[in-house]
Amino acid sequence: MVEALLKVDDLQAWYGESHILHGVGFEIGHGELVTLLGRNGAGKTTTLKSVMGIVEKRTGSVTFEGRQLVGHPSNEIARLGIAYCPEERGIFSSLNVEENLLLPPVVKPGGMSLAEIYQLFPNLEERKRSQGTKLSGGEQQMLAIGRILRTGAPLLLLDEPTEGLAPVIVQRIGEIIRQLKSRGFTILLVEQNFHFAATVADRHYVMEDGRVIDMIASADVQQNIGKLQTYLGV
Amino acid sequence: MFELLGIPPQALFGQLLLGLINGAFYAMLSLGLAVIFGMLNVINFTHGAQYMMGAFAAWLMLTQLDIPFWAALVLSPLIVGLFGIVLEKVMLKRIYHLDHLYGFLLTFGLALIIEGLFQWKWGSSGAPYPSPIPGGTNLGFMFLPTYRGFVVVAALVICLATWYGIERTKFGAYLRAATENPTLVRAFGINVPRLITLTYGLGVGLAALAGVLAAPIQQVSALMGVNLVLVVFAVVVIGGMGSIMGSIVTGFGLGLVEGLTKVFYPPASNTVIFVVMALVLLIKPAGLFGQTK
Amino acid sequence: MTTQRTVTLVLLAAALVAPWFAYPVFLMTALCFALFACAFNLLLGYVGLMSFGHAMFFGMAGYFYGHVVKAWNMPPELGLLAGVAGAAALGLVTGALAIRRQGIYFAMITLAFAQMVYFFCVQAPFTHGEDGLQGIPRKALLGGLIPTKDDRVLYYVVLAIFLFGYAAIYRFIHSPFGQVLKAIRDNEQRAVSLGYEADRYKLLAFVLSAALAGLAGATKAMVLQFATLTDVSAAMSGEVVLMALVGGLGTIIGPVVGAFIIITMQNYLAAAGEFVLVIQGVIFVVIVMAFRKGLVGELADWWKSRRRAG
Ligand SMILES: Nc1ncnc2c1ncn2[C@@H]1O[C@H](COP(=O)(O)OP(=O)(O)OP(=O)(O)O)[C@@H](O)[C@H]1O
Numbered sequence: 086m087v088e089a090l091l092k093v094d095d096l097q098a099w100y101g102e103s104h105i106l107h108g109v110g111f112e113i114g115h116g117e118l119v120t121l122l123g124r125n126g127a128g129k130t131t132t133l134k135s136v137m138g139i140v141e142k143r144t145g146s147v148t149f150e151g152r153q154l155v156g157h158p159s160n161e162i163a164r165l166g167i168a169y170c171p172e173e174r175g176i177f178s179s180l181n182v183e184e185n186l187l188l189p190p191v192v193k194p195g196g197m198s199l200a201e202i203y204q205l206f207p208n209l210e211e212r213k214r215s216q217g218t219k220l221s222g223g224e225q226q227m228l229a230i231g232r233i234l235r236t237g238a239p240l241l242l243l244d245e246p247t248e249g250l251a252p253v254i255v256q257r258i259g260e261i262i263r264q265l266k267s268r269g270f271t272i273l274l275v276e277q278n279f280h281f282a283a284t285v286a287d288r289h290y291v292m293e294d295g296r297v298i299d300m301i302a303s304a305d306v307q308q309n310i311g312k313l314q315t316y317l318g319v
Numbered sequence: 320m321f322e323l324l325g326i327p328p329q330a331l332f333g334q335l336l337l338g339l340i341n342g343a344f345y346a347m348l349s350l351g352l353a354v355i356f357g358m359l360n361v362i363n364f365t366h367g368a369q370y371m372m373g374a375f376a377a378w379l380m381l382t383q384l385d386i387p388f389w390a391a392l393v394l395s396p397l398i399v400g401l402f403g404i405v406l407e408k409v410m411l412k413r414i415y416h417l418d419h420l421y422g423f424l425l426t427f428g429l430a431l432i433i434e435g436l437f438q439w440k441w442g443s444s445g446a447p448y449p450s451p452i453p454g455g456t457n458l459g460f461m462f463l464p465t466y467r468g469f470v471v472v473a474a475l476v477i478c479l480a481t482w483y484g485i486e487r488t489k490f491g492a493y494l495r496a497a498t499e500n501p502t503l504v505r506a507f508g509i510n511v512p513r514l515i516t517l518t519y520g521l522g523v524g525l526a527a528l529a530g531v532l533a534a535p536i537q538q539v540s541a542l543m544g545v546n547l548v549l550v551v552f553a554v555v556v557i558g559g560m561g562s563i564m565g566s567i568v569t570g571f572g573l574g575l576v577e578g579l580t581k582v583f584y585p586p587a588s589n590t591v592i593f594v595v596m597a598l599v600l601l602i603k604p605a606g607l608f609g610q611t612k
Numbered sequence: 613m614t615t616q617r618t619v620t621l622v623l624l625a626a627a628l629v630a631p632w633f634a635y636p637v638f639l640m641t642a643l644c645f646a647l648f649a650c651a652f653n654l655l656l657g658y659v660g661l662m663s664f665g666h667a668m669f670f671g672m673a674g675y676f677y678g679h680v681v682k683a684w685n686m687p688p689e690l691g692l693l694a695g696v697a698g699a700a701a702l703g704l705v706t707g708a709l710a711i712r713r714q715g716i717y718f719a720m721i722t723l724a725f726a727q728m729v730y731f732f733c734v735q736a737p738f739t740h741g742e743d744g745l746q747g748i749p750r751k752a753l754l755g756g757l758i759p760t761k762d763d764r765v766l767y768y769v770v771l772a773i774f775l776f777g778y779a780a781i782y783r784f785i786h787s788p789f790g791q792v793l794k795a796i797r798d799n800e801q802r803a804v805s806l807g808y809e810a811d812r813y814k815l816l817a818f819v820l821s822a823a824l825a826g827l828a829g830a831t832k833a834m835v836l837q838f839a840t841l842t843d844v845s846a847a848m849s850g851e852v853v854l855m856a857l858v859g860g861l862g863t864i865i866g867p868v869v870g871a872f873i874i875i876t877m878q879n880y881l882a883a884a885g886e887f888v889l890v891i892q893g894v895i896f897v898v899i900v901m902a903f904r905k906g907l908v909g910e911l912a913d914w915w916k917s918r919r920r921a922g
């Protein structure tokens with residue numbers, strides 16, 4: 086691995102007075118697909134939000150393409166080329182599907198065109214005039230992923246894109262994520278569904294109580310399966 | 320000539336026109352209130368004072384600087400809107416995280432200050448503003464002063480343009496999205512704090528624009544917005560703040576209801592909007608176009 | 613709490629000797645506003661409902677008092693009763709409608725109803741419109757037992773009325789009923805799921821608050837012998853909010869302190885004309901921006917932190 090695209094070091098974060106992250110560290114190289122695994126409440130979402138600057142009270146270091154992100158507001162961080170797909174999907178009910186897709190501004194050249202996105206998600210094109218929140222759960226997830234592909238951001242932060250979805254759709258999302266990787270996107274994926282994560286990722290970081298406690302490469306997963314099961318409590 | 324229920328048509332249509340004009344102001348003001356509330360979570364009690372400032376700015380421009388009405392129609396909302404932007408940056412911004420009540424109290428205090436200062440400097444008796452389009456047309460059933468006709472049309476155009484801007488443009492999509500989930504919109508790279516400031520400036524500018532339009536019809540006075548803002552609150556409760564089109568329809572509709580009341584039962588014309596509010600609260604508490612409780 | 617008891621006793625003693633040190637009419641007016649502010653604060657501080665239309669109860673009760681005592685030539689006790697009952701009835705009607713909405717809408721709705729009452733008062737014959745109801749006779753109380761021509765005697769009557777109202781609020785807040793209200797204020801959904809009919813409780817508190825505001829308004833009409841549009845105006849509704857805010861929302865003594873401060877200020881600034889409004893506006897802004905707990909709240913905090921330090 087050459088220079089990491091995203092490098093997180095001793096990241097601490099707070100919600101008001103409660104101290105949630107206690108020194109998170111990991112890194113992602115260009116074009117890699119890395120997951121954050123961990124039980125409920127381990128701090129995965131908080132890590133993404135702290136990278137993104139949505140959680141503002143944070144210390145430590147987060148560098149993206151060598152630039153320090155800690156201390157900057159989320160709108161500036163997004164403009165540097167990081168796109169975020171939240172756990173709760175965040176589809177806007179007062180916007181129709183196409184407006185939802187077109188909402189995030191283009192921050193760098195080289196993003197996908199609307200036509201390409203519709204090609205990837207044909208359902209969305211059929212329903213482009215529907216209210217965003219009228220879509221099914223799976224379609225909403227596709228919309229949430231689709232709308233950050235236009236921006237040209239090279240790094241995607243995806244928070245549990247398979248949560249609560251039927252197996253067929255999980256499979257479809259897995260295919261899409263692999264396609265995105267082959268298109269050159271760098272992806273940080275938060276997952277609880279380890280079996281899903283194992284099929285797409287290069288490496289896995291395991292989080293517990295606001296810390297990264299282990300790193301396992303995909304190739305070593307089989308040897309470490311027992312350890313992983315203890316970590317994730319499955 | 321024909322008569323309607325014993326009411327001469329001149330009086331009936333005259334009052335309907337007046338009602339339509341009042342309705343135009345209700346619509347423009349409640350639109351601004353709703354947009355501001357959506358983004359800032361603040362009920363802008365200063366709205367009436369800012370409407371007054373719009374009228375005053377136009378009057379001062381005319382009497383002190385010889386700037387004509389048509390230029391004031393553009394300049395005055397800009398100036399008052401800028402003033403709003405300063406207020407937002409200096410004060411409102413610091414209280415968004417608090418209960419709605421504090422925004423209400425703060426803007427109430429600001430209204431007292433602004434109106435008190437204007438009253439102190441220029442007194443509370445009104446000053447006339449000459450009509451920019453004198454004359455009128457006899458339509459047979461009524462006499463239509465040209466300027467009043469213009470105000471109704473202009474207000475309608477302004478309201479529809481606002482609706483278009485919010486419901487059909489990219490900027491409007493940002494506004495709607497940020498009203499729902501400002502954090503996420505910001506995480507997409509939009510400078511939401513600036514969007515909020517701008518929204519307040521626009522809402523205030525809209526109030527000032529209404530004030531300029533009102534200047535040639537009403538007397539320009541420090542207290543011209545005091546009662547108006549209270550009626551507009553009732554309009555907002557009746558319409559609900561969820562829908563832009565709802566605000567427009569409710570505003571014009573209530574103006575007409577008021578005009579009709581003036582024809583058929585004048586003593587109730589001041590209070591009829593509040594009676595309608597009571598009825599709406601009884602029948603559809605969320606407001607005619609409201610979704611949230 | 614011994615400090616609290618000491619403070620109460622000192623205040624009570626001060627209230628008893630006050631008319632020898634200050635102008636009794638001023639004191640009586642201030643007491644009426646203090647009761648008015650306490651009534652308002654009962655709703656905001658303990659139920660979490662901000663009424664921006666409380667002047668309708670205060671002002672209307674003044675008119676009721678005046679009409680009963682002057683036009684119907686009845687004893688003042690009946691006037692006070694009419695004021696309280698009238699305000700309570702008005703509170704029942706407006707409250708039942710207003711509590712159908714929450715939060716800031718509640719404030720706007722009460723404000724709108726108060727404006728409706730104001731417009732009604734401008735036109736209704738018995739209020740005498742712009743002139744107001746003037747020259748309400750001061751009659752002896754309790755069938756002639758208590759003469760009221762002397763301001764100092766009347767002062768003690770007003771003090772007694774104030775203490776009665778204050779005690780009623782105190783009892784109410786500390787009753788089981790008051791506890792339910794606090795639970796509703798803090799978490800309405802939870803209170804509802806525990807089986808409390810939140811709206812009933814809120815309405816009852818609203819009516820009680822309106823009745824006490826009415827008592828304050830009727831007493832003021834008895835003291836000053838007139839009732840005017842000023843007391844039903846939106847400005848008056850704003851003023852009582854200001855009093856409670858200056859003193860400290862949600863503290864039981866705060867509104868009393870706030871009322872005395874604002875009334876004193878108005879006395880000294882009477883000559884300043886429009887500037888009184890500007891100054892009131894400035895106070896609103898300063899308090900919201902910097903001292904949201906009000907005087908009593910901030911003092912209590914300061915006292916606590918000093919104790920902890922010392
Ligand atoms: N807004 C908040 N305020 C306070 N504490 C919070 C907030 N959001 C999350 N937490 C706490 O922070 C901790 C980490 O939460 P986080 O959402 O990051 O976990 P997670 O790993 O994403 O869990 P999940 O798998 O359930 O999504 C939890 O203990 C949670 O209770």
Ligand SMILES: [Mg+2]
Nearest residue numbers: 129130131172
């Ligand atoms: Mg999570």
